[in-house]
Amino acid sequence: MQTAWKRRQQQQPQLRQPFFRGDPEEGLYSWKQCGVVPFLGSFLTELFMLDTAMEEYLEGNEVNHRKKNKEYRVLTEILLLQVAADRYRIEPEQPFRAWFQSGTWLIEEER
Secondary structure, eight states, X not given: OHHHHHHHXXXXXXXXXXXXXSOGGGGXXXXXXXXXXXXXXXXXXXXXXXXXXXXXXXXXXXBOHHHHHHHHHHHHHHXXXXXXXXXXXXXXXXXXXXHHHHSOOOOGGGO
16 A cells, blocks of 8 residues: 555655645645635644643743634634534435435334
């Protein structure tokens, strides 16, 4: 498997480039340029990395506002994506609906 993957990377060098490009300070916010919605795990990973990499408090028990601002941006982005997702109403097309409704359902003993 590793040999096949190495061959594939040699054939298409763009596979080695990171999918999310942009300023590392911006984190996942460069996904907008790609036109895709990142996996929720990407946001959670960023929150985890922020939590482990940055201290909650600075010297003298001063709150680390830089960390709090970054966490706020990630959580706000998740919230905005949830609001946008709530606005989508996807209805199945008639051929799928007919196929799905024509199926036979298993009774509890058959499962």
